[in-house]
Amino acid sequence: MFGLKADWSLDVQDRYFTIEDYEGAKPRWCTGCGDHGVLTAVHKVCREAQLPPEKIVAVSGIGCSSRLPHYMGTYGFHGLHGRALPFASGVKARRPDLDVWVATGDGDCFSIGGCHWVHALRYNIDMTVLVFDNAVYGLTKKQSSPTSPVGLKTNTHPTGAFLPPLNPLTVTLGVSNVSFVAQVVDWNPLLVYETIKKAHAHRGTSFVRIIQRCPVFVEEVHKDLQNDPSQILLLKHENGIPTNEAVERIYPNQREHDPSDWNAAMEIARNELQVPCGLLYHNPDAPVYDDWSSVGMGMSDEEKIAGINKALDSFSI
Amino acid sequence: MTKQAAAQKSNVSEISAGKAKRIDEHIIEIVSDSGEGAQKCGQTFGSVSGKMGNGVWTVEIIPAEIQPPARSKEGASGVRIRLGSKYVTNMGDQADLVVAFNEQVLYNRIDNRAFREGTVVLLENKWAEDPQPAIREQYAEAVADFKKRGLIIHELPLEKECLKIVSNARRGKNMFVLGMLCRIYSRDVQRALDEIAKTFARKGEKVIKPNHDLFKAGYQYAADNLEYHYEIPPEKEGVQKPTVVTNGNTAIGLGVMASGMELVAMYPITPATSASHYLADAFHLTGGFVHQAEDEIAAVAYAVGASYAGKTACTITSGPGMALKTEVLGLAVMCEVPLVVVDVQRGGPSTGLPTKIEQGDLLSSLYGMPGDAPKVIMAPATISECFHFIITARKLAEAFRTPVFVLTDANLATGVQPYDRPDPQAEWLSAPIDQSEWDKNVPAYDWDEETGLSPRPIPGQPGGEYVLTGLAHTRRSCVAYDSMSNQTGCNMRSRKMAALAATLQKPEIYGDKEGDILVVSWGSTMGAVQEAVDRLRKEGRKVSNVHLRFLAPLEKDLKEIFSKFKKVMTVELNYSDDPEAPLINDATRRYAQLANILRNQTLMDIDCWSIVQGAPLQPGVIHDAVLGRLEKLN
Numbered sequence: 001m002f003g004l005k006a007d008w009s010l011d012v013q014d015r016y017f018t019i020e021d022y023e024g025a026k027p028r029w030c031t032g033c034g035d036h037g038v039l040t041a042v043h044k045v046c047r048e049a050q051l052p053p054e055k056i057v058a059v060s061g062i063g064c065s066s067r068l069p070h071y072m073g074t075y076g077f078h079g080l081h082g083r084a085l086p087f088a089s090g091v092k093a094r095r096p097d098l099d100v101w102v103a104t105g106d107g108d109c110f111s112i113g114g115c116h117w118v119h120a121l122r123y124n125i126d127m128t129v130l131v132f133d134n135a136v137y138g139l140t141k142k143q144s145s146p147t148s149p150v151g152l153k154t155n156t157h158p159t160g161a162f163l164p165p166l167n168p169l170t171v172t173l174g175v176s177n178v179s180f181v182a183q184v185v186d187w188n189p190l191l192v193y194e195t196i197k198k199a200h201a202h203r204g205t206s207f208v209r210i211i212q213r214c215p216v217f218v219e220e221v222h223k224d225l226q227n228d229p230s231q232i233l234l235l236k237h238e239n240g241i242p243t244n245e246a247v248e249r250i251y252p253n254q255r256e257h258d259p260s261d262w263n264a265a266m267e268i269a270r271n272e273l274q275v276p277c278g279l280l281y282h283n284p285d286a287p288v289y290d291d292w293s294s295v296g297m298g299m300s301d302e303e304k305i306a307g308i309n310k311a312l313d314s315f316s317i
Numbered sequence: 318m319t320k321q322a323a324a325q326k327s328n329v330s331e332i333s334a335g336k337a338k339r340i341d342e343h344i345i346e347i348v349s350d351s352g353e354g355a356q357k358c359g360q361t362f363g364s365v366s367g368k369m370g371n372g373v374w375t376v377e378i379i380p381a382e383i384q385p386p387a388r389s390k391e392g393a394s395g396v397r398i399r400l401g402s403k404y405v406t407n408m409g410d411q412a413d414l415v416v417a418f419n420e421q422v423l424y425n426r427i428d429n430r431a432f433r434e435g436t437v438v439l440l441e442n443k444w445a446e447d448p449q450p451a452i453r454e455q456y457a458e459a460v461a462d463f464k465k466r467g468l469i470i471h472e473l474p475l476e477k478e479c480l481k482i483v484s485n486a487r488r489g490k491n492m493f494v495l496g497m498l499c500r501i502y503s504r505d506v507q508r509a510l511d512e513i514a515k516t517f518a519r520k521g522e523k524v525i526k527p528n529h530d531l532f533k534a535g536y537q538y539a540a541d542n543l544e545y546h547y548e549i550p551p552e553k554e555g556v557q558k559p560t561v562v563t564n565g566n567t568a569i570g571l572g573v574m575a576s577g578m579e580l581v582a583m584y585p586i587t588p589a590t591s592a593s594h595y596l597a598d599a600f601h602l603t604g605g606f607v608h609q610a611e612d613e614i615a616a617v618a619y620a621v622g623a624s625y626a627g628k629t630a631c632t633i634t635s636g637p638g639m640a641l642k643t644e645v646l647g648l649a650v651m652c653e654v655p656l657v658v659v660d661v662q663r664g665g666p667s668t669g670l671p672t673k674i675e676q677g678d679l680l681s682s683l684y685g686m687p688g689d690a691p692k693v694i695m696a697p698a699t700i701s702e703c704f705h706f707i708i709t710a711r712k713l714a715e716a717f718r719t720p721v722f723v724l725t726d727a728n729l730a731t732g733v734q735p736y737d738r739p740d741p742q743a744e745w746l747s748a749p750i751d752q753s754e755w756d757k758n759v760p761a762y763d764w765d766e767e768t769g770l771s772p773r774p775i776p777g778q779p780g781g782e783y784v785l786t787g788l789a790h791t792r793r794s795c796v797a798y799d800s801m802s803n804q805t806g807c808n809m810r811s812r813k814m815a816a817l818a819a820t821l822q823k824p825e826i827y828g829d830k831e832g833d834i835l836v837v838s839w840g841s842t843m844g845a846v847q848e849a850v851d852r853l854r855k856e857g858r859k860v861s862n863v864h865l866r867f868l869a870p871l872e873k874d875l876k877e878i879f880s881k882f883k884k885v886m887t888v889e890l891n892y893s894d895d896p897e898a899p900l901i902n903d904a905t906r907r908y909a910q911l912a913n914i915l916r917n918q919t920l921m922d923i924d925c926w927s928i929v930q931g932a933p934l935q936p937g938v939i940h941d942a943v944l945g946r947l948e949k950l951n
Contacts, residue, residue, distance in 0.1 A: 024784070025795065054779040057626070069784045070796065075776040076784030077625060079618070080648055086615035090622020090630070091776070093608065094579055098626060098776055119611035296579070296604025301743045307602030308575045308741045315561040315571075316738060317368040 021053050022046045024072045034186030034212035035065050035132055041193040042072075042101070042130075045200050051099050058101045059088035061108035064139050065132035065212070068103035082113030085120035085129070092125050093293040100127035101200075107137045110146040110166055121175040123289040124204045130196065131207070132186075133168065134214035135221045142217040149221060168209050169269035169280060173262065179204035179286035181265065182241065182279045186212045187226055188250070191277060194241050198279065204288050211275065225275060233268065235259075235278025243278075251277065337503045337548035342372075342401035344409045345502075347494060348426060349418035350387045351380050351394040354491030359396025360733065361516065362498050365508045366398070367562045367735040370551030372405035373398065374844075375564075375733035376933065378426075379588075379672040388444075388452070393425035400502065402552050406699070406844025408732070410937040412436050414501070414545065416494050418475070419444060420459040427466070429932050434467030437545065439497070441490075442472035471543070478538055482530050492528045496535025503548045506536065559738035565703040565729030565841075569659055570595035572707030573631050574603040575739065577746030578657065580630040582608040582619040587671045588727040589635045589661035613641035617658070621645055624654045625785060627750035627775040629711055631657040636665045636678050639685070646720055647686040648787040650810065653762070653773070655714035655721075657707065662726040662840075664931050673931030674727040676840050676890040679910040682722050683869055689807050691814045693721040694869040698843035701736035702866070703729055708745045715747065717813050718773055724868070726890070728841040728933040755781030760792040762809070769812030818870035823878070828854060828861030831881035834947055837923075838888050839865045839911050842934050846888055849939035858947060868914065876919045884950055886924035887912040888939055893927045 022043040029035045046056065056074035060066035062081035069076025075098075079087045088102045109117050109131050120129070136154065137143040143156040147168065151160040172181050180202045184195040192210070199206035213222050225231050234251040236243060240259055248254065253274060257264055259282035268276045299307070345362075349355035356377055363375040378395040385392035399409045411433035417423050417440050426432060444456035463470050479486035479493050492513065499509050510529055517524045539545075563571065569592045573581060581600070583593040597607045610616035613634060620630035634642065639660050649656045664670025665677045682694050693713055697706045703725055710721040755774050761783035763771045774781025783794040789803040790796060797803060826835075827847050838846040843864045853860040861882070865872055879885045893909035894901045908916065912925035926942040928934075 052779070053782055054777055057776050058784075059622075070786070072784070073782060075774075075782050076786075077622070078784055078786035078788070080644055080787060083614065083618045083645065086610065086618035087622040087625075089615075090580075090582065090608075090619035090624075091626045093606070093619065093623045093626075093630075094628040095623075095626040095776065115611055116615055119615070293580075293606050293608060295606060296601055299604035301746050304574075304577065304603045304746055305741045305743060307604070308571070311571055311574060311599050311602050312561055312738055312741070315563045315567070317364070317556055317560050317562050317735060 015052070017047055017050055017053065019043050019047050020073075022056075022073050024074075024076070025070050027071045028067065029064060030216045032213070032215040033064070034134065034210070034214070035068070037186050037189055038130065038132065038192060038196075038210055038212070039068060039071055041189065041196050042068075044193055045197045048197065049200065055097060056099045056101065057088075057091050058103065059091060060084050060103040061105070061113060062139070063105040063108045063137070065103050065105045066108060082108055082111070082116065084108065085113060085116040088127050089120060089123060089125050089289075092127060092290055094297060096126070096290050096294050102127055102129040104129065104131050106131065106133040106135060106145045106147045106168075110168055118171075118175055121172060121178045121205055121207065124177050124179050124286050125289045126203050126205070128196070128200045128206045129208065131168065131209045132212045133209055134212045134218065135165070136214055136218045138214050138217055152218065152221065167269065167272075169276070170266065172207050173266050173269055173281055177286050178207070178281065179283045180206040181281040182207070183209045183211065183276055185225065185232065185275075185277060186210055188247065190244065190247055191241065194243070195279075198241055202282065202284065204284070204286055231275055233271075233274040233276045235268070235276055235280065237279070239282065240279040337546045339548045339550070341403075342399065342405070342549060343413045343502070343547065344397065344399045344411070345498065346378070346395060346397045346412045346415045346426065346431060348378060348393050348395035348415065348422045349491075350392050350422065351383070351385055353394070353418050353487060355395035355418065357516070358491035358495045359398055361495055361509070361512050362504070363396070363398050363733055364562060365499070365504050365512055366400050367560070368508050368556060369505050370553055370555045370557070371549060372401040372403050373733070373735060374405040374408055376408045376728065377731040379731065381672050388419045388421040390421060390424040390428070393422035395422075397431070400549055402549055405734070407848060407936065408845070408933050410935045415439065416498070417441065418490065420456050420463070423459070423463065430935070432468060435469060437469045437471070438463065439471050439473055441475045443474065443476045445472065473542075478534060479531060482534055483527050489527065489531045492531040493535035493538070496532040496537075497539040497543070499532070500536040500539035501543065501545045501547060503546070560735045561738045562733060562735045563700065564591075564731055564733045565697075565700045565725055566592035566661065566731070567595045568700050568703035569633065569707055569725065570599065571739075572704040574600065574605065575704070575741050575745050576708040576711040578631050578711055579603070579605045579628055580608065580620065580623045581605070581633060582610055582616040582623075582630060583633050584610050584613045584616045584638060586613070586635045586638045588663055588730045589633050589638070589659070591730065592633050592659065592661070613638040614645060617642040617645040621649050621654050621656060624649075624656050625776070627777070629655045629657065629715055629747060631659065631707070633659040633661070635661050635663050636681075637668055639678055639681065643685055646692075647688070647690050649720045650686065650690040650692050651787050651806075652785045653718040653771070653810065654785070655718055657710045657714055658720055658722045659707070660722060660724050661730045662724055664929065670931045672727065674841070674890060674933055675929055675931065676724070676726055676842070676910065677892070677929070678724060679839075679868060679891070680913060682724060683914070689811065691811050692719055692869065693717065693814070693817065693867075694724060695721065695867055696724045696840040696865070697729065698840065698864055698866065699736070700729060700732060700734045704739055711747065713817070717817055718771065719813060724840060726841050732841070750775055750777070752777045754779050761794040762790070762792045762806075764792065764805070764809040768816040769809040770816065771809075814870045818873070821867055821870065821872050823874045824863050824865055824872045826861055826863055826878060829859065830861070832859030832861055833883045833950060834860045834943060835879060835882035835885045836860060836862045836888050836943060837865065837885060837911065837915065838862060839868060842888060842890060845934045845936045846939055848936035849943060852936065852940050853943060858944070860943060860947070865911070868911070871914070871918055875915065876921065879919060879921055879923070884924060884946065885915075885921060886926060886943070886946055887915065888934070888942065889925060889927040890929065890934060891927055892929050893925050
């Protein structure tokens, strides 16, 4: 609210936003759902950045996590199953002034929206994409998702899922022009906050896979990981996600990883014995599609009419 | 005029005009294998004629493949040009004169009923001496067959003549043929030379010169060797009013620019893509952008996203693309997002006839979404309307907060015609995005009970924050958990259509206001239908036409108009059962698409006649169909 200037005078801003300004309807997620914590972190990142709520658009698909826009006090677009990314891309196309967030899930993003996922990464449009990956379809009541582990008993695979799960990190890293890939677990609030903050600060498509608990349908899936922090590999680097002593004490397995090193990122992503947490890959210089889609904005009516006349002239006889 | 053309002007006078027979109109076709330039030849011929003040309608003959087998029926590529003294509204009936680069492609046109007894065919004769005996045999057989069919065949050494000028005749034969046609139809030579120079301007003198030489050689060859020499003088010499010549897809592209829309999101699909090609080339002139999406769904979703954010966008596609977009279009209806959807219809179902015409998407546009999804559907009848309807569509989309579908078809898409040059107006452009403060007390869907209309908050407006959702929602755009909200939302969205209907005018009646048969049509068939009606009226028949531009909601007073005729029937290019076919009776007969809608809306026994053969309707075919119904009536 206040900033001290060099002359020690106080600068009072016209508008100061509190957490309440970013809050929408009361969340209706289940008790113990990992989504609650992520929503809190999103509110905090918005407050920290003092984003005007009217300039934020939270876009989502369909699924439990896709209810997130309703819980924001900002503009929102609760779209269709799998289509969050193209809707969000369109929002940004001619409105670079808007701050676009996407909430999507493992079914929404990796399955029905798989095609858009790959291409959105390549477009690298400036938006923050949070994938809430709970390894199951929750809203439709417990069907296998692309990330369900082998053996997970669901209503579509009652004797256990049989296909090896899709690895979202290697697929994401494999797309040309990908610019920001991070992973975090929902149950460490500080890491969630720092990861989303870093993702939001990046210009381009920031892809954050959030390993998220669904205690109602598949409590067992992440139980081990929660109880045994040594299964997590904490990625550390001065250009990575900031950590502190408390976090480092929890996760004994750590690795110094330069997020500009794609080969190392791929190696970490491929290692199925440890779950990486942190920033796997970051290329702040990847071309951003908005720079093409927004060309020509702000033309006056006179200029447009001159343009259309010129176009018509080339067909005149 | 280019320097090249000026330099050669002196030679032009050497080309003599001779004495020509005066006629009112002719239909000319140029048919070749794909890649031999017949289309370029035809377009240039059409363009020259348009500039002279003639009525012109040009239709492309397009094979489905990029490199179809040579000398094959399915590989026919070319152009039909209907050239008249007066304004021409459609492609007409059978051709009067055809130039063919090989004999096999003619079978494609024969299948399409493009020729009649007495159609003159100027045929490349090099195949008669082909090194392959099979080809020589095929050629001889075909020529004999053509003669038996009553075609008048002239076998001409086109290739041999071209080789006198260029080493590769495949690249230049079309300009030689252009020269022949310009002589036969007494076209303005200087205009033709200018047009050629314009076509090859980027390639420079070394390409322009041989093409000019080929043109002149063709002209001279026709003068020396052919008896055909016509004059089709334009009603008024030269262009009277500012005029442009484009096909329908280009007109759509120009309309998008003139409407103030800044974004087209598309995925490649025949026959719609050339509209986006044009925009990709020219959109920068009005500051716009073409987004080539990863698929049809993403294309429309991108457009909806942009529209939601205040920049009404357009997506351009064809039937199979419409099928994929259905879910997102339903969301646009549900969430009341303005959007312009252009469907350049082709033959269906499924991938159907990718390059050919059909009016098959009317019912799927109207009803092809889950639940009740009312939206506006318009259909331009002419190339000029392709331009103007996009501007209207954008305005309606914003005013009524709804998707507006514009249904054109492959006939309008590739047909080329001169039309009055539009005079762009500031009021055609969209207003700048409102970013002023929104009154927090006004909900996102503040429906007016009388009209269903409501103002729309745009992201960036403080106080207007709401979450658009495809779920049933309340006025505040909250997920509706109560029993009445869904009913209210459906009522309001439907009421908007009634509100728009109240502003529509009565359609004009072409012909008398009462009579025996009223032919109702829509889309690109207007010119052919009205020409057929003209012929029937000349024969003393009491036939009139009503051509509809709004299909949803429907134009006013249709029932009243229909009631003045003994019979009302639609003529359409989509499927309907032949009432005479086996098993077809009142209980089983399936009607054409507009007929379905009209029967439903008016409760009148509206008849129909329709075919799905992938070709534009010929006036003669319509004439006979209506006559058949008339005879049964009396």
